Ligand SMILES: NC(=O)C1=CN([C@@H]2O[C@H](COP(=O)(O)OP(=O)(O)OC[C@H]3O[C@@H](n4cnc5c(N)ncnc54)[C@H](OP(=O)(O)O)[C@@H]3O)[C@@H](O)[C@H]2O)[C@@H](O)CC1
């Protein structure tokens with residue numbers, strides 16, 4: 001598991017380490033050295049400008065300046081505010097710097113090959129303006145290699161939001177663990193290449209801090225992926241149902257059904273309204289087809305408990321059609337994956353949806369994009385942090401919430417969360433979300449717990465996109481899964 005620490009959790013890691021006997025200045029020395037090591041990938045002779053802020057982020061900058069100067073680099077250091085404003089470890093680091101200290105405005109950004117951004121890190125707590133904002137704009141226009149200390153200044157560590165203006169770094173060096181703001185958008189774009197440096201904080205502090213957010217990597221969910229038994233049977237792998245829309249909108253459900261079969265369900269049945277049976281029949285092979293007469297038909301189908309997971313929403317249709325079907329699915333004992341029209345069907349009365357989820361024995365996974373999210377959670381949609389949005393939505397609804405995008409975030413009602421950073425932009429194509437819903441459904445049908453299944457599906461979907469490359473269409477994604485699974489196990 002690769003934990004992501006909020007700035008507050010990182011400060012706690014710092015505090016616990018200092019309390020256990022490592023002085024703060026030692027952590028700062030190691031942090032500054034890690035920054036210097038990254039900067040020193042540029043050849044000797046490169047001019048280096050170091051922009052320091054008034055807190056400990058600036059302190060790291062002073063340490064890096066001293067180390068780089070000692071290695072023979074030509075270093076110029078500029079400080080925001082006076083030296084007398086520095087406190088604690090930053091003041092100690094500044095006292096050890098023997099070179100000149102100029103003002104930020106005097107720093108020769110344009111004549112430098114590398115700029116070290118040590119203005120603000122974890123302590124940024126408001127919009128940047130004035131002299132610091134002007135310096136950041138100049139840094140961004142400089143054309144130099146930009147190495148940010150901890151976070152690109154202006155990026156909020158918890159949310160990845162830009163507070164006013166933010167450095168666009170070539171590389172960022174952070175300490176101990178990445179922060180959510182390194183992977184959430186737009187932070188990730190400002191971070192550039194991320195190095196996570198060991199500064200001597202012990203792993204054991206994580207037991208005390210118990211962070212609840214992690215990077216979406218196989219370590220986060222692989223232990224929950226069902227292991228196939230040598231003597232296994234398809235009936236051991238679950239039977240998923242996908243509900244089709246009417247005659248002219250059947251493709252989305254078929255994409256999901258196909259993906260569910262690829263991702264793990266032993267059997268998949270497409271439940272089709274009578275008018276769409278012929279068109280569905282013409283397009284299905286391994287996926288089975290069953291006639292479904294409205295919500296009563298779906299309820300009857302799902303009364304067979306072997307059908308243990310149902311997915312609905314893609315192409316489901318208008319509210320009058322979609323809502324009774326979703327209600328029937330939620331009244332069944334099956335796990336439910338709700339997407340697209342299945343979510344929008346409750347936009348006028350989201351509480352009705354949450355009331356139906358509450359107390360269900362089987363899990364519900366909801367997979368909104370931003371638009372669908374805003375329909376169900378209008379007040380949460382304005383929150384600045386995607387992690388916070390997903391977590392609060394999960395807590396309110398009782399479902400696992402998967403909030404889509406380049407930084408797809410999955411959260412469960414207890415606050416556990418994972419953020420993905422492996423999705424290539426060509427995943428943004430029609431039907432891609434339908435496929436994702438199907439992948440989740442297949443994994444849940446196979447017996448994977450819902451939170452882990454949602455996380456695994458996002459990662460698999462992203463990897464499938466990466467394997468296929470530019471030009472992919474949604475139809476290809478599920479068919480790339482065997483290759484992704486193979487890579488997962490070698
Ligand atoms: N934790 C650890 O383990 C380790 C942490 N380390 C390092 O410490 C960093 C965190 O240091 P930090 O807490 O001193 O905060 P930091 O980012 O320097 O900024 C605070 C200063 O900026 C100011 N300020 C804030 N916003 C502003 C704005 N918009 N516009 C203008 N001013 C603004 C604020 O001023 P004030 O609010 O007092 O006016 C305050 O002076 C962390 O990122 C890492 O690099 C390492 O040394 C090793 C171990």
Ligand SMILES: Nc1ncnc2c1ncn2[C@@H]1O[C@H](COP(=O)(O)OP(=O)(O)O)[C@@H](O)[C@H]1O
Pocket residue numbers: 340369404405406407408423424425426427428429430431432433434435436461
């Ligand atoms: N810029 C992006 N980079 C990576 N993945 C993206 C990006 N934008 C969207 N996606 C992904 O593409 C999929 C689109 O899903 P969705 O919006 O439901 O589309 P559709 O309804 O057409 O299937 C989601 O998995 C989403 O996370």
Ligand SMILES: [K+]
Pocket residue numbers: 057117118119120121148149150151152153
């Ligand atoms: K910084």
